[in-house]
Amino acid sequence: MASPPNNNPLHFVLIPLMAPGHIIPMIDMAKLLARRHVSVSILVTHLDATRFSPVIDRAVESGLSIQLIKIRFPCEEAGLPRGCESADTLPSYHFIGNFFNAIIMLQKPLEELISKELMNNNPSPVSCIISDKHITWTAATCDKFRIPRIVFDGMNCFTQVVSNALFISKVYERGPPDEPFLVPGLPDEIEFTRNQLPGLFNPGPLDVTGVREQVRETEKRAYGVVVNTFEEVEKRYVDEFKTLKNGKVWCVGPLSLSSKGDLDISQRGNQASIDTDQCLKWLDGKNPGSVIYSCLGSLSRLSPAQFVEFALGLEESNHPFIIVVKKSGSKSEEIENWIKEDGIEERTKERGLFIRGWAPQVMILSHASVGGFLTHCGWNSTLEGISAGLPMVTWPMFAEQFLNEKLIVRILNTGVGVGARGVVHLGGDEVKASSNKLVKRSEIKEAIWRVMEERESGCERRKRAKEFGEMANKSVEEGGSSYLNIELLIRDIQQLVKK
Incomplete structure (x- = not known):
């Protein structure tokens, strides 16, 4: 997992969930970090490497320090059909439990890669891991190697604040599933029914409760959270979420605006x-x-x-x-x-x-x-x-x-x-x-x-x-809120590395 050559000693490893809606913004983020002279490695399956290599290759040709780390996805060991290496390729969502079991099996090979880097005294060891919140084993891996772990959350700050209010108040438990209720403690008057809530509060037929509970537990242990949003669109909820996370929240979106050329945009x-x-x-x-x-x-x-x-x-x-x-x-x-x-x-x-x-x-x-x-x-x-x-x-x-x-x-x-x-x-x-x-x-x-x-x-x-x-x-342009948040994230990790 040797990092690409770069004068900047920072090396970020990005670990997305294997699904298009999770990988695409991670790749966008990688480009933003690499434009600030950070070396970036992205963990992908062989299927996703085939899908996303053209975009990464163009980024590398333009001088950005990004590489894809290809890792074998254990489909058959987890009871998945051969080639099911991404959530969108599952023949049925009844395989979702098998899919997450396969993801758990990726912990050992990744840790072996990190150990190899440390033993070889790589001049750019891993400075930080930015992990999709659903890859919960990265919490233990980062603890083991004493690497800062930042959660990437594909949701916005409004959703995070609402979810926290629901979790604390349990207000959704008090009435029929189709009866509207007011979420307490929000800057706005917001109503939902229980039927409209995510699976953490409204479980479905598939038993993924354990995964959801692990996600919430390991989020608490993360150093911080990177969010694909911009502050101006939900300012009050960004402020609320920063309070919940002791200020360690970086809003760096919209990440889709990181694509500059027509080819990258059309094949994003x-x-x-x-x-x-x-x-x-x-x-x-x-x-x-x-x-x-x-x-x-x-x-x-x-x-x-x-x-x-x-x-x-x-x-x-x-x-x-x-x-x-x-x-x-x-x-x-x-x-x-x-x-x-x-x-x-x-x-x-x-x-x-x-x-x-x-x-x-x-x-x-x-x-x-x-x-x-x-x-x-x-x-x-x-x-x-x-x-x-x-x-x-x-x-x-x-x-x-x-x-x-x-x-x-x-x-x-x-x-x-x-x-x-x-x-x-x-x-x-x-x-x-x-x-x-x-x-x-x-x-x-x-x-x-x-x-x-x-x-x-x-x-x-x-x-x-x-x-x-x-x-x-404007938020992603030089001087904009998201532009500055990328800078603040990098500076924060630089300070940690120096300690």
Whole structure:
């Protein structure tokens, strides 16, 4: 694990969770650190090395000191099908327990790599490990080698503060699961139902309680937390979270803005499943602000019945639209059969674009023809929408996504919800949803109309979204809040190394 040659003695090792939404921002962070002359190593599986090598290779060619550490992912030993090295490749989320068992098996080979470096007296030993919060064994590893451990959390500070308030108050335990309650102790009046809460407070059919408890316990032992957000978008909640973490919180986002060239933006973290020029040509043919871009994330898997409502809601909105269709999952073939039998792709070809698999999302969102973003409210996508200055149609699915929706709709006032009622737990992708839990096409159409409308409320929403987009871009420029936080993080670790 020899660090790349660099005059700066600092060497950061980044350990992401093996899932696109977790790896991509880690790679973005690596570029930001390397631009400050820090040597960076990123732990990846062989599958993810194939996916992300082009972006890293371009960074190295530009003079940045970054390397990928390829480590064998023990799929078969953990009971996973061969080649399942990332969460988005699991044939079913019923394998999620096996997936985390495989991750646990990575501790020994990584510690062997660190031991080798120390025994060889490498001139740039590991100065700091930035670990995804779900890689909980890194807490023990960092204790063993006396290396500072910083948690990377893919959530925002609002979600962190809300989660802490829920954990302390237990207010969600006091009523029926569909009854709204007020979260105590927040700067704003925020309501949820228990059905809308993440698995820590609202467990699903898969037993990952042990993982969640380990995450919370090992977070307490971390030296600090790096957050993919910017202070201006949630200032009061950043201040609250810093109080909880004794000031050791560095907001360094939006990390998506770290990509500078068109190629890095169009292939950010992966190979797009559509020719970028083809996509841009299609967008060039649409009126400014007229297109609704819809993508429900890399891990969300709709039932065929829900996909039908999704697609027909877009069609009935009468707006030009882009829809990203999953290629993986147990129901993907059934969905493709419906698309063909219904004829929707052919019927809407003049104003609809169907993208299979991975889309060049950041590039699409920044195009002048796009006027709204229908999103699952995963924080990466939410922040990309904020950075593009777009109002959003919010359709949270699982994890903390209902909390992100509340930030968009209730606090920032830049979004409209489709009326999703509760989380779809991991493992629920293979459970047929009852009709009363489906988000109806009429609800999707109505939310799109409200976001895209020209009346006063729509114009005000777009104005606010544009202002937040300008704040996001200024935060990462020289002198901006996130730019300075990267500097402060590096200085903090430098001081630790000197001791």
